[in-house]
Amino acid sequence: MITRQVKIRPWVPSPDQQMLLRETEATMQWLWDLPDALRNQYAGQWVAAQDCRIVASAPTMAELCDRLANPADPTIIMERFEKGVAVR
Amino acid sequence: MNSFVKRWRAVLPPTVPVNPKVPAIDVLLAGPNRRVLRRTFLVDTGADVTLAPRRLCELLGFDWPAGEPMRLAGIASRPECAVEARLFDLEFLIPDLAIGITVPVCFADGDSSLLLGREGFFDCFRIEFDKSRLLTRFELLDEDASQHEPLLPPSTDN
Numbered sequence: 001m002i003t004r005q006v007k008i009r010p011w012v013p014s015p016d017q018q019m020l021l022r023e024t025e026a027t028m029q030w031l032w033d034l035p036d037a038l039r040n041q042y043a044g045q046w047v048a049a050q051d052c053r054i055v056a057s058a059p060t061m062a063e064l065c066d067r068l069a070n071p072a073d074p075t076i077i078m079e080r081f082e083k084g085v086a087v088r
Numbered sequence: 089m090n091s092f093v094k095r096w097r098a099v100l101p102p103t104v105p106v107n108p109k110v111p112a113i114d115v116l117l118a119g120p121n122r123r124v125l126r127r128t129f130l131v132d133t134g135a136d137v138t139l140a141p142r143r144l145c146e147l148l149g150f151d152w153p154a155g156e157p158m159r160l161a162g163i164a165s166r167p168e169c170a171v172e173a174r175l176f177d178l179e180f181l182i183p184d185l186a187i188g189i190t191v192p193v194c195f196a197d198g199d200s201s202l203l204l205g206r207e208g209f210f211d212c213f214r215i216e217f218d219k220s221r222l223l224t225r226f227e228l229l230d231e232d233a234s235q236h237e238p239l240l241p242p243s244t245d246n
Contacts, residue, residue, distance in 0.1 A: 006211050007190040036102035043101040060199035062143040
């Protein structure tokens with residue numbers, strides 16, 4: 001397959017991007033260390049998180065988006081929690 | 089600064105008989121509609137190419153049918169297990185180094201995990217996995233590309 005020319009460039013975030021990073025940082029860290037009980041509850045599910053809480057969940061990303069009023073809201077972080085041990 | 093360290097992320101339920109944490113990286117994705125979404129990708133050395141579901145492709149503003157067609161095969165060799173996909177170049181913005189990298193991404197027709205595969209991203213970094221400390225170190229190979237201070241504080245487990 002393609003080995004394409006990889007383009008790397010310096011990135012100066014726009015004010016909107018800086019705000020997005022600030023607004024989502026706590027939720028991102030919370031998801032990375034989600035407590036065992038919640039990881040167990042959402043095993044095999046996609047979750048949408050905002051302001052350090054789960055606002056929706058579903059088995060697929062498509063179904064998760066269908067359950068959200070605005071799935072393109074950049075302050076919503078979507079993550080998938082695996083159901084069990086995976087070999088890809 | 090041309091490197092950063094990421095803690096591994098817990099993605100498995102606590103009941104599995106393996107460590108629930110895996111190598112991961114959080115990035116911003118910049119689509120053609122200029123919408124930016126923050127997502128976490130699992131760093132997967134076994135994946136030939138970066139993988140994401142079709143719905144993410146659409147959220148970012150790509151026209152999925154217009155992408156380069158691909159057929160993805162997993163560890164199951166049966167033809168019926170192959171998945172249709174479309175390939176697009178997607179910009180990954182890396183807050184830890186204040187750089188953007190254009191990576192080919194396969195958007196699968198259906199659901200999939202977000203997997204950061206070898207093609208593209210791995211060409212730009214020397215990546216070291218330290219399972220004993222549950223850390224991944226990313227060292228940018230093109231030092232000239234990173235001329236800015238990081239936008240996020242370094243991982244607390246450095």
